[in-house]
Amino acid sequence: MRRLAHRTHLVGWLALLGLACHGAAPRPNGGAAGPLVLADDAGRTVRLAAPAQRVVSLAPSITELLFALGAGNSVVGRTVFCKYPPAALQVPTVGDGLNPNVEAIVARHPDLVLLYRSPHTDAAAQQLAGLGVPTLVVRHDRLTDIARTARLLGRATGRDASGEGVGRRIDSLLASPLPPVRARIAYVVWDSPPIVIGAGSFLDELARLAGAENVFHDIATPSATVSIETIVARDPDWIAVVQDSAGDELPGWSRRPEWRSVRAVHDGHFLLLPADLFGQPSARAPEAIARLRDMLSHSPPATSHSR
Amino acid sequence: MKWLWLLAALAVALVAGVGLGPAPVPISQLWHSTIVRDLRLPRALLGVLVGGSLGLAGASLQSLVRNPLADPFLLGLSGGAGLGAVIAIALHLGGPWAISIAAFAGALAALALVFRLGLVGGVELDPRILLLGGVAVGAFCGAVMTAIVSLAEASELRNAYLWLWGGLSGASWDTLRVIALAVPIPVVVLLAAARPLDLLALGEEPARHLGADVAAVKRRVYLAASFLTAVSVAVAGVIGFVGLIVPHLGRALVGGRHLRLLPASFLAGGALLVLADTLARTVVAPRELPVGIVTALVGVPLFAVLLRRWTAY
Numbered sequence: 129m130r131r132l133a134h135r136t137h138l139v140g141w142l143a144l145l146g147l148a149c150h151g152a153a154p155r156p157n158g159g160a161a162g163p164l165v166l167a168d169d170a171g172r173t174v175r176l177a178a179p180a181q182r183v184v185s186l187a188p189s190i191t192e193l194l195f196a197l198g199a200g201n202s203v204v205g206r207t208v209f210c211k212y213p214p215a216a217l218q219v220p221t222v223g224d225g226l227n228p229n230v231e232a233i234v235a236r237h238p239d240l241v242l243l244y245r246s247p248h249t250d251a252a253a254q255q256l257a258g259l260g261v262p263t264l265v266v267r268h269d270r271l272t273d274i275a276r277t278a279r280l281l282g283r284a285t286g287r288d289a290s291g292e293g294v295g296r297r298i299d300s301l302l303a304s305p306l307p308p309v310r311a312r313i314a315y316v317v318w319d320s321p322p323i324v325i326g327a328g329s330f331l332d333e334l335a336r337l338a339g340a341e342n343v344f345h346d347i348a349t350p351s352a353t354v355s356i357e358t359i360v361a362r363d364p365d366w367i368a369v370v371q372d373s374a375g376d377e378l379p380g381w382s383r384r385p386e387w388r389s390v391r392a393v394h395d396g397h398f399l400l401l402p403a404d405l406f407g408q409p410s411a412r413a414p415e416a417i418a419r420l421r422d423m424l425s426h427s428p429p430a431t432s433h434s435r
Numbered sequence: 436m437k438w439l440w441l442l443a444a445l446a447v448a449l450v451a452g453v454g455l456g457p458a459p460v461p462i463s464q465l466w467h468s469t470i471v472r473d474l475r476l477p478r479a480l481l482g483v484l485v486g487g488s489l490g491l492a493g494a495s496l497q498s499l500v501r502n503p504l505a506d507p508f509l510l511g512l513s514g515g516a517g518l519g520a521v522i523a524i525a526l527h528l529g530g531p532w533a534i535s536i537a538a539f540a541g542a543l544a545a546l547a548l549v550f551r552l553g554l555v556g557g558v559e560l561d562p563r564i565l566l567l568g569g570v571a572v573g574a575f576c577g578a579v580m581t582a583i584v585s586l587a588e589a590s591e592l593r594n595a596y597l598w599l600w601g602g603l604s605g606a607s608w609d610t611l612r613v614i615a616l617a618v619p620i621p622v623v624v625l626l627a628a629a630r631p632l633d634l635l636a637l638g639e640e641p642a643r644h645l646g647a648d649v650a651a652v653k654r655r656v657y658l659a660a661s662f663l664t665a666v667s668v669a670v671a672g673v674i675g676f677v678g679l680i681v682p683h684l685g686r687a688l689v690g691g692r693h694l695r696l697l698p699a700s701f702l703a704g705g706a707l708l709v710l711a712d713t714l715a716r717t718v719v720a721p722r723e724l725p726v727g728i729v730t731a732l733v734g735v736p737l738f739a740v741l742l743r744r745w746t747a748y
Contacts, residue, residue, distance in 0.1 A: 224585065227585075318597065320534070320598055320602070320604055320605050320672075321597055321598070321600075321602045321604045321723065321725070322604055322723075323597070344721070346721070347721065347722065352721075352722045353597075353722060353723045353724075353725070354457070354721050354722055354723055355456065355457050355474075355604065355716050355720075355721075355723050356474055356604060357456050357457055357458045357470050357474050357475065357716070358457045358458060358720065358721045358723075360458065360469065360470055360474065361457070361458030361459075361470065362721075380529050380530050380531045380533065381531055382531075383530075383531040384531040384532075384605070384607065384609075385473070385607035385608065385609050386473070386474060386477070386604070386605065386606060386607035386610075389469050389470070389473045389474055
C-alpha cells in the first residue's frame with residue numbers, strides 16, 4: 129500500500145485526512161466521556177467505550193509516539209525493540225511484535241492494542257477482537273503517517289490536543305523544507321547484497337526536508353537491492369548509515385575493496401546516523417532534520433566533487 | 436565441437452558480464468573505467484570460479500551418492516554457513532571479512548559433522564547416511580539460526596537471510612585472489628578421481644572388484660567437493676540450482692564419463708552463473724535481483740527441455 133503523496137499538496141491532503149480522522153464531531157481535549165469511534169489504517173471502524181487507559185504497543189515507532197503525546201503512563205506493554213524514550217524500558221515487554229504473542233498481550237489486560245499493519249498482525253488483530261480486546265492497526269512508515277497516527281492515538285488515549293499539536297508540527301515541517309544544499313546522499317542499510325533507501329521511506333523525506341537529495345529517490349519502494357556499480361555511477365557525496373551503537377566507527381564494509389570504488393566511501397564521507405533518532409519515523413523528525421542538516425554543513429564534500 | 440560450444444558460451448557470458456551493467460559505460464571507455472576494472476571484471480571472474488565450483492561439486496556429489504537430486508548444499512553446508520554468518524552478525528564481529536570467515540567456518544563444521552555421521556553404520560560414507568545426515572544437520576543448523584534471528588535484537592539479523600540467498604556483490608580482486616588460491620587443489624583432486632568415479636557408477640562392489648580403492652575415493656571426492664562448496668558459500672552465499680542443474684546439462688552435452696563430465700560441468704556452471712548474474716544486475720536496473728532466483732529462472736527451463744528429450748527416447 130503506497131501512499132501517493134510525498135511532495136507538495138500535502139497540506140490539503142492532510143487536512144482532508146485530519147477531517148476524516150476526526151469524524152463529524154471533533155471532541156474537546158479528552159473531556160467528553162462517551163464512546164469513541166475511530167478509523168484505523170486497515171480501514172476498520174473501531175469503537176472504544178472511553179479513552180484507553182491500558183495500551184499495548186506492538187511497534188517501536190508507536191511506543192515512541194505514545195510517550196511523545198504524554199500517554200506514556202498508559203503504556204502497559206511494548207516490544208523488545210521499543211527502546212525510546214528510555215522511560216519505555218520500564219514497561220514490560222510482550223515479545224517482538226512482528227509475530228504478536230496474543231497470550232502475552234492479553235496477560236497485560238489491555239483496553240487497547242496498537243498493531244503495525246502486516247499480514248502477521250492482521251491475524252493477531254482478529255484473534256484479539258475475538259477475545260474482546262479492541263485493536264487499532266496503523267501503517268506508520270512515512271512522516272505523513274506520523275501526523276495521521278498522532279491524531280489517531282491522541283483521540284484514542286484522550287489526548288486530542290497533544291495529537292493535534294504533533295500533527296500540526298509535522299504538517300508544517302513537511303510544508304517547509306530547508307533551503308537546498310548541494311548534498312547528494314545514498315542511504316546504505318546493508319552491504320551484502322547492497323541495500324539502499326528509496327522514495328518509499330521516511331529517510332528519503334528526511335533528506336529532502338534537510339535540503340539534501342537522496343540519489344535513489346527514483347526507486348519507489350522503501351528499500352531496494354542495487355549493484356555497487358549503480359552507487360558508483362550515481363556518485364553520492366555522502367553515504368548515510370543508520371547505526372545501532374552510538375559512536376563514530378565506520379561500518380566494517382567500508383574497508384572492503386569493492387566498496388572503495390564508491391567515491392564517498394573511498395573519501396570517508398559517511399553520515400553516521402544514530403538509530404534512536406533515525407531508526408524509525410517519529411515526532412522528533414524536526415530534530416532529526418536539524419541534526420542531518422548540521423552534519424551536512426560541517427564538512428562540505430563539494431571540494432572533491434570534480435570527477 | 437561440444438567443447439567449442441561450451442567455451443563459446445563461457446566467452447559470451449564473460450563479454451556480457453564485463454560489457455553490460457546498470458551504469459552506462461561507453462565502449463571506448465571500457466578499459467579505463469573503474470566500474471569495469473574494479474567491479475565488473477572481478478565480479479565476472481568470480482562468477483566463473485563460483486559457478487564452476489558449484490557445477491563441479493554438484494556433478495561429483497551426484498556421482499558419489501548416486502542420486503541425480505543431490506546438489507552441493509544438500510549435505511548440510513548451507514545450514515552450517517548460514518548459522519556461522521548469523522552468529523557473526525549477532526555477536527557484532529567486526530571487520531570487513533567477518534561474515535565470510537564465519538560462514539566458511541560454519542560450513543566446515545557442518546561438513547565435519549556430516550562426515551562423522553557418515554562413518555557410523557559400518558560402511559564408510561554410505562550414500563544414504565550421508566544424505567540423511569546432511570539433511571538432518573542442515574535442518575538443525577537452520578532451526579538454530581532461526582531461533583537466533585527471532586530471539587536476538589540486532590535488526591541487521593534480518594539481512595542475514597538476504598546474505599544467505601547468495602550473490603556476487605562481494606566481488607573484488609581480493610576476493611578473487613582468495614578463491615583462486617583455494618579452488619585449484621580440490622579441482623585437481625576431483626578431476627583426478629574421474630576414472631574411479633566412472634567405476635563407482637557401476638556400484639561399490641563392482642568398482643572394488645575392478646580395482647578401485649572405493650573408500651579412499653569416496654573420502655577424497657566428498658571432502659574436495661564439500662571444500663569447494665564451502666569456499667563458494669564464503670564468498671558468494673548460497674547460490675541455488677547451479678550445482679543441481681549444471682551436472683545434468685553436462686551429462687546431456689558430453690555424456691556420463693567423468694573425465695569429460697567434470698570439466699564440462701565446471702565450464703557450464705561458470706557460464707550459467709555469469710549469465711545469470713548479468714541478467715540479475717541489468718533487467719530490473721537500477722535494482723538488482725538475487726542471482727539465485729535468476730539461476731532458477733534460467734536453469735529450470737533448460738532442465739525441463741532436457742527432461743523432455745530424455746523421456747522422448
